[in-house]
Amino acid sequence: MSLIQRIDALLPQTQCGKCGHPGCKPYAEGIASGEPINKCPPGGSETIAALADLLKVPVLELDVSRGSAPAQIAYIREAECIGCTKCIQACPVDAIVGAAKFMHTVIVDECTGCDLCVAPCPVDCIEMHPLPLATVLPIVGGLAFSLEEQQARAAKRNHARRRFEQRNARLHREEEQKLAERQARAQRAVQPSEVTLDPVQAALERVRAQKAANADAALKKAKVDLAMSRAQLNKSLKAFGHPPTFEQQSQLIVLQQQFDAAEQALAQLESGAPPVSAPPAPAKDAELKRAKIQLAMRRAELKKAQTSEAPAEQIEALQNALSEAERQVDAYAAP
Numbered sequence: 001m002s003l004i005q006r007i008d009a010l011l012p013q014t015q016c017g018k019c020g021h022p023g024c025k026p027y028a029e030g031i032a033s034g035e036p037i038n039k040c041p042p043g044g045s046e047t048i049a050a051l052a053d054l055l056k057v058p059v060l061e062l063d064v065s066r067g068s069a070p071a072q073i074a075y076i077r078e079a080e081c082i083g084c085t086k087c088i089q090a091c092p093v094d095a096i097v098g099a100a101k102f103m104h105t106v107i108v109d110e111c112t113g114c115d116l117c118v119a120p121c122p123v124d125c126i127e128m129h130p131l132p133l134a135t136v137l138p139i140v141g142g143l144a145f146s147l148e149e150q151q152a153r154a155a156k157r158n159h160a161r162r163r164f165e166q167r168n169a170r171l172h173r174e175e176e177q178k179l180a181e182r183q184a185r186a187q188r189a190v191q192p193s194e195v196t197l198d199p200v201q202a203a204l205e206r207v208r209a210q211k212a213a214n215a216d217a218a219l220k221k222a223k224v225d226l227a228m229s230r231a232q233l234n235k236s237l238k239a240f241g242h243p244p245t246f247e248q249q250s251q252l253i254v255l256q257q258q259f260d261a262a263e264q265a266l267a268q269l270e271s272g273a274p275p276v277s278a279p280p281a282p283a284k285d286a287e288l289k290r291a292k293i294q295l296a297m298r299r300a301e302l303k304k305a306q307t308s309e310a311p312a313e314q315i316e317a318l319q320n321a322l323s324e325a326e327r328q329v330d331a332y333a334a335p
Contacts, residue, residue, distance in 0.1 A: 007028040011024040011043055013164070015114055016112070027039065038062050041066050041068055043141040074128060081103040084121075091116065093110055094163055110160075123292055190208065190212055219266075229259040236252060249293060252293075287332050295329050
């Protein structure tokens with residue numbers, strides 16, 4: 001094994017990115033290049049000590065500025081899930097299953113507790129729960145005490161590493177396939193004709209070449225638009241309070257619609273399909289989404305009031321509002 005592989009074998013394989021790298025192996029490469037060994041909250045002091053022993057360097061205190069990473073697992077409140085697939089795209093080990101416009105669920109034995117799925121959720125229906133240690137083996141450091149537990153944890157970490165690598169390989173293949181298809185379309189568009197002396201044919205070839213250039217420019221613009229929409233949506237999600245105000249909620253809905261439209265436009269350009277106007281979403285679906293957002297807000301308000309021991313009259317009013325929100329969701333969800 002190379003030095004990078006031996007370092008990677010000591011890391012917890014949560015792929016959480018708290019170290020500042022997009023995964024455990026990139027952090028292993030950074031450590032091999034001289035980065036500090038104390039930037040992994042999921043590994044904790046156990047991982048720091050193991051790395052210090054491997055590299056023959058002093059043991060450092062954990063860098064607490066990178067946050068905490070307890071043994072935890074993602075939980076999706078399925079009644080509030082709108083099936084946007086944002087969490088599926090964010091999960092580094094493919095531990096969330098579902099489909100567009102259908103509820104998603106977490107595979108308990110595959111979840112590493114990285115919490116990367118929480119921020120992208122537009123309706124805030126994902127929360128992190130403590131890992132049930134009695135039934136699920138923790139992957140983080142400091143919780144394997146016997147030799148059998150350490151061996152089982154090592155096997156689970158290896159499994160998480162394989163799932164992470166397989167996902168990255170799949171995404172790379174998909175990107176290469178899209179690139180090959182675009183190049184093939186561009187090559188067909190500019191391929192010279194056998195009859196080079198025909199002025200009409202030459203004019204047609206020039207038109208095809210211009211269309212190919214325009215398509216490439218449109219594709220670049222669509223990617224920029226998608227990146228800007230994603231950044232604006234994520235920035236708003238982080239900036240707004242919880243629960244958001246009515247105005248903030250309305251703005252989030254608009255930003256989500258803009259992001260979805262940008263995704264659809266990019267997908268159409270990459271598939272080579274002619275751009276078409278997106279049909280308006282059925283009014284009932286839009287109302288259902290808004291009702292689910294209202295339900296999530298009412299639950300958050302009631303929980304906050306109960307935690308702060310608000311007056312009984314206020315709690316009763318919030319409970320009534322929650323019941324009304326649940327009734328609205330049931331009404332719009334009915335066929």
